[in-house]
Amino acid sequence: xxxxxxxxxxxxxxxxxxxxxxxxxxxxxxxxxxxxxxxxxxxxxxxxxxxxxxxxxxxxxxxxxxxxxxxxxxxxxxxxxxxxxxxxxxxxxxxxxxxxxxxxxxxxxxxxxxxxxxxxxxxxxxxxxxxxxxxxxxxxxxxxxxxxxxxxxxxxxxxxxxxxxxxxxxxxxxxxxxxxxxxxxxxxxxxxxxxxxxxxxxxxxxxxxxxxxxxxxxxxxxxxxxxxxxxxxxxxxxxxxxxxxxxxxxxxxxxxxxxxxxxxxxxxxxxxxxxxxxxxxxxxxxxxxxxxxxxxxxxxxxxxxxxxxxxxxxxxxxxxxxxxxxxxxxxxxxxxxxxxxxxxxxxxxxxxxxxxxxxxxxxxxxxxx
Numbered sequence: 001x002x003x004x005x006x007x008x009x010x011x012x013x014x015x016x017x018x019x020x021x022x023x024x025x026x027x028x029x030x031x032x033x034x035x036x037x038x039x040x041x042x043x044x045x046x047x048x049x050x051x052x053x054x055x056x057x058x059x060x061x062x063x064x065x066x067x068x069x070x071x072x073x074x075x076x077x078x079x080x081x082x083x084x085x086x087x088x089x090x091x092x093x094x095x096x097x098x099x100x101x102x103x104x105x106x107x108x109x110x111x112x113x114x115x116x117x118x119x120x121x122x123x124x125x126x127x128x129x130x131x132x133x134x135x136x137x138x139x140x141x142x143x144x145x146x147x148x149x150x151x152x153x154x155x156x157x158x159x160x161x162x163x164x165x166x167x168x169x170x171x172x173x174x175x176x177x178x179x180x181x182x183x184x185x186x187x188x189x190x191x192x193x194x195x196x197x198x199x200x201x202x203x204x205x206x207x208x209x210x211x212x213x214x215x216x217x218x219x220x221x222x223x224x225x226x227x228x229x230x231x232x233x234x235x236x237x238x239x240x241x242x243x244x245x246x247x248x249x250x251x252x253x254x255x256x257x258x259x260x261x262x263x264x265x266x267x268x269x270x271x272x273x274x275x276x277x278x279x280x281x282x283x284x285x286x287x288x289x290x291x292x293x294x295x296x297x298x299x300x301x302x303x304x305x306x307x308x309x310x311x312x313x314x315x316x317x318x319x320x321x322x323x324x325x326x327x328x329x330x331x332x333x334x335x336x337x338x339x340x341x342x343x344x345x346x347x348x349x350x351x352x353x354x355x356x357x358x359x360x361x362x363x364x365x366x367x368x369x
Contacts, residue, residue, distance in 0.1 A: 002091030003031065005079070005126075006333030007072050009098045009115075011169025011242055012191050012294055013043055014206070016075040019329035020083060020090070023337050027154065032083035033326040036075040042067055046114075049100060050242060061100070061114070068098050069119035076124050092127040094336030094360075095120055096328075102241040104142050110134075111143040121363040129336040132360040136346045141353030144239035148174035148184030149347045150331035155320055156182075161287040163280050164317065165305075166328065167191060167295025170241055171276050174350075175284045183283065184350045185236035188229070188275035189245040191294050193268050196247050201261040210269055210300025216262030218270040225253055226271045232278075237352035269301055277308035288313040296324035335359060 006019045015035035022029040038046075045064055049056055072095055080087050097115030104111060117130030133143035151164040151174040164174040169192035174184040191206065198207045207213055231240055254264070272295075280289060289309055295301055296316045306314040316324045338345040344356030 003085070003089050004333035004337045005076055005090055005093045006096075006329040006331065006336070007076060007093060007120075008096035008328050008332050009038070009068075009072075010293070010328065011099065012195060013038060013046065013098070013169075014294055016072055017326055017329040018075045018079045019326045019333055020079060020085060021330050021333040023334065027321065028330070028334075030323070030326065030330060031085060032079055033323065033329065034075065034079045034082065035325065036071070036078065038071065042071060046098060051246070053101065065114040065116050066119050068114050069116040070123065072097070072115050073120045073123035076120070076126075087124070087126060090126050092129055092336040092340055092362075093120060093124065094132070094332040094334070094339075095128055095130045096132060096332045097130060099241065101243065102144065102239065103243060104137060104144075104239060109137055111137050117361065117363040121365060125365055127340075127365050128363040129339045129360045130363060132332070132335055132339075132345075135357045135359050136351050136353045139346075139353040139355065139357050141346060141348065141351030142237050142239040143351060145172040145174070145184050145186060145350065146335070146346065146359070147172075147328055147331045148182050148350045149345055150327075150334050151184070152176060152182040152347070153334070154322065155290070155317070161284060163284050163287045163289050165276055165280075165289050165291045167272070167276075167291060167293040167298075167301070168328075169195075170245065171272060171295070172239075173276065173279055173283075175287070177284055177287065181349045182347055183236065184347075185279075186239045186241075187279040188232060188240070189268075189272055191272075191298075192242055192245055193247075193250055194265065194272065194298075197250070197261070197265055197268060200247070206294075207265060207269075207298070210298045212262055213265040213269040214300055216260060216264070216266035218266045219259055219263050222253070222257060222259070222264070222267045223270055223274070226267070227274065232275060237350060239351075269298075270304060273301055273304035273308055276305060280309060280312070286312070288315075290315055290317045290320055292317040292322070292324035292327040294325075
C-alpha cells in the first residue's frame with residue numbers, strides 16, 4: 001500500500017503539521033511527525049487576507065496560494081529527510097492546505113483552502129490529494145468538520161462512550177456513542193480568540209498554559225454576553241470559523257466594558273471550555289472526553305473543561321495512543337489513502353451532505369509508469 005503523509009495548517013496558523021503514517025499495520029503506525037513554523041512574513045500576509053477580506057487583491061491571493069504550497073512542500077520534504085525514509089515509499093500526500101474562507105452560511109455556500117496541490121506535487125515529486133472539503137459542500141454539506149470520520153475509525157470503543165474534542169483555532173467535537181452513527185460539529189471558538197487577545201495586549205502569540213488568564217478572573221456578565229451568540233443554539237450539522245469568531249466580534253461584545261485585559265482572557269478561556277462542555281452535555285452526557293489539537297497543551301483550559309464536565313473523565317488523546325498535536329495531520333494522510341482507494345471519507349450525519357463522497361482531487365506525480 002505504501003506510506004501516506006498528511007499536511008495541515010489549522011485556523012490558528014501556529015504551524016504546518018506533518019505526519020508520515022503506515023496504515024498497513026493495526027493499529028496504524030506513525031513513523032515520523034513534525035511541526036514547522038510559518039515564515040513570519042508569510043504568516044503575516046496570510047493573516048492580512050483572513051482579517052481584512054474587503055481589502056484582498058487577487059494577485060496577492062494567487063501568489064500566497066503558491067507560497068503556502070511551497071511551505072507545505074518544504075515541511076513534507078524536511079520530514080522525509082529527518083526521518084531517513086525514502087520518498088519512493090510514499091504513496092501520496094494528503095494536504096488540507098490553509099483555510100482562507102469558510103462561508104457555508106451564504107446563499108451560495110463555499111469553502112476555500114489555499115496551498116496549491118499542483119505546486120506541492122511538483123516540488124515533492126509525490127502524488128498529492130488536495131482540495132478535500134469542497135466536494136462535501138457541493139453535495140450540500142458543511143465541508144467541516146471532516147476529521148470525525150477518522151476519529152470514528154481509530155477511537156471508537158465498545159467499552160466506553162467517547163467524545164473527541166479538537167481544540168484548534170475553532171473547537172469541534174466528535175461523538176462516538178454506543179449503537180449510534182458518528183456525529184460531530186464545531187462548538188465555537190478554541191484558541192483563536194485567546195491567541196488574538198493576548199497578541200493585542202502582551203505581544204506574544206499564545207498564552208502558555210493559560211498563565212496570563214490565571215492572573216485574571218472570569219467576568220460572569222461578560223461570559224453571559226458571549227454565550228448569547230446565536231451560533232451556539234443552532235442544531236448540528238454546523239460549522240464555523242474565524243469569519244464569525246474574530247476580534248471584530250469580540251470588540252462588539254466588549255463595547256462599554258471597563259475590566260482588565262487579563263479578566264477578558266480569563267473569561268475567554270472559560271467561554272471556550274463552557275461552549276465545549278455545554279455541547280457535550282447536550283449530546284453525550286455520560287461520555288469520556290479526549291482532547292487533541294493545540295488546546296491540549298493549555299493546562300488551565302483542560303482544568304476548566306474537567307471542572308465543567310465533571311464527573312466525566314477528561315484526558316488527551318495521548319491516553320488513546322495518538323499524540324494530540326498530530327491527530328489532524330494523521331487524519332489527512334488517512335484521507336489520501338481513502339481517496340486513492342476509491343473510498344468515501346465524508347460522513348453525511350456529521351456534515352449534512354446528501355450522501356457519501358470520495359473527497360479531493362488527485363494530483364499525480366510527473367513520473368508515469
